[in-house]
Amino acid sequence: MDMHNALPPSEHQATLTRLLHMLAVTEERELSCEEVFELVDYCAELQSAGIAVQDVLPAVANHLRLCADCADEYRALLRCLGMAGDETTATA
Numbered sequence: 001m002d003m004h005n006a007l008p009p010s011e012h013q014a015t016l017t018r019l020l021h022m023l024a025v026t027e028e029r030e031l032s033c034e035e036v037f038e039l040v041d042y043c044a045e046l047q048s049a050g051i052a053v054q055d056v057l058p059a060v061a062n063h064l065r066l067c068a069d070c071a072d073e074y075r076a077l078l079r080c081l082g083m084a085g086d087e088t089t090a091t092a
Helices: 009-024 033-037 040-048 058-066 068-080
Strands: none
Touching: 033 058, 033 068, 040 058, 040 068, 058 068
C-alpha cells in the first residue's frame, strides 16, 4: 500500500458512513440514471406546480437523494426554469 495515497482515518470514517447510509436507504427496485433522466422534466413541472415529487414519484426522489450526478442535472434544469430557490430534491 502506498502511504502517500492513503486517506486519513476521518475520511475513511466519512466514506464508510456515506456507504452505510446508502445501503440503508436502498430500495428493492432502484431506478437507473437513464430512467430518472427521462423523468426530470416531469419532476420540474410537478415542483413548479407545488406538488412534491416525493408524493408522486418516490423512487425518483430517492434516486435524486442518492445520485449526485442526477441531482446536479435536476438542479441545473430547475435553474434554467428560473426555480433556483426551489432546488430541494428530497421533498420537491
